[in-house]
């Protein structure tokens with residue numbers, strides 16, 4: 050947000066769109082309302098709203114507050130990249146943190162122990178849930194606020210950016226009667242969103258789905274998938290509740306976390322012997338690694354490699370800002386290196402780069418000011434999309450899993466069979482001008 054001279058005399062929160070803070074986490078509505086009233090007594094109440102409004106105005110979905118002796122530094126995460134914004138003095142920072150803690154029903158006085166809570170936000174007609182995590186550190190305190198829209202706009206694989214051919218293939222495979230399907234994403238890389246959307250792509254109305262979930266890890270509710278719970282705090286796993294489920298003869302088992310080799314083994318048996326479908330997920334950087342993550346739980350490899358049928362892995366990449374991206378002509382060598390057939394694309398795009406200093410002057414040698422793109426505020430990127438890797442497990446890959454399971458071996462054999470990895474899928478986005486080569490390299494690093 051540009052601030053002119055007159056504006057600079059006014060505090061930031063007065064220049065930003067209003068937000069409404071909603072108390073949560075109390076034992077009762079009454080307690081929540083009491084917390085809100087108490088928070089409103091603080092002169093820092095509007096400043097707290099301003100911090101959230103500032104982040105949302107910049108399209109940030111996480112806020113990091115770092116308390117040091119004299120200052121409170123503030124960072125926003127925008128499209129997966131942290132950016133610094135102006136810090137606050139320590140006293141102001143303390144005062145607005147007390148507001149956040151109060152409306153999340155946390156202990157305001159406790160600056161040392163880890164505390165976690167939630168509060169709501171209404172901003173420009175959109176509703177958000179914020180989770181706040183505060184933890185004392187040597188210099189003071191570190192606070193992370195995650196801002197999530199109450200209603201996700203990402204409902205379909207197309208919304209997530211999956212190309213049409215792959216969507217068709219994925220739907221066909223997930224609607225097959227039997228198989229063992231793994232959904233994977235890197236840490237913090239959209240696994241829960243991909244999971245939810247992938248499951249909604251499966252036909253949940255003609256088959257009986259059952260979800261086996263940890264009581265301690267709340268999952269998004271998925272229509273027509275009733276969850277059965279085990280308690281990880283009691284050392285239980287999916288294997289413990291599976292026998293009682295089999296009487297009901299479900300067609301599809303949805304298992305967010307496999308937990309141990311026994312659970313993998315029992316569910317693989319359901320695939321191999323009873324022709325059921327199992328859908329699970331894991332944190333992994335690509336499909337090959339995902340296969341090995343499940344293998345690392347040590348199920349009997351013969352059964353696992355026989356059952357496993359498909360892996361969907363994903364990676365988030367920033368999209369070039371369409372208002373300021375710059376076209377350039379790739380050399381034939383460059384296209385060849387990228388594996389793009391000659392003549393397929395005339396131009397590629399890169400993020401906005403200001404002209405060199407000698408060109409930033411007018412005819413009389415006076416400096417010209419470079420206008421900052423309003424759409425992306427000069428970042429060069431706006432929003433993110435996902436790259437997907439869809440690996441169909443072939444007999445060749447099964448043999449690698451059995452005999453020499455390693456990420457390199459799986460990737461090599463898959464590639465030899467015509468499989469497109471994240472790199473190759475990402476190049477398709479580069480060729481379409483959706484992202485840049487630099488960004489692809491950064492995201493796949």
Ligand SMILES: [Zn+2]
Pocket residue numbers: 370371372373374401422423424425426427428429430
């Ligand atoms: Zn731009």
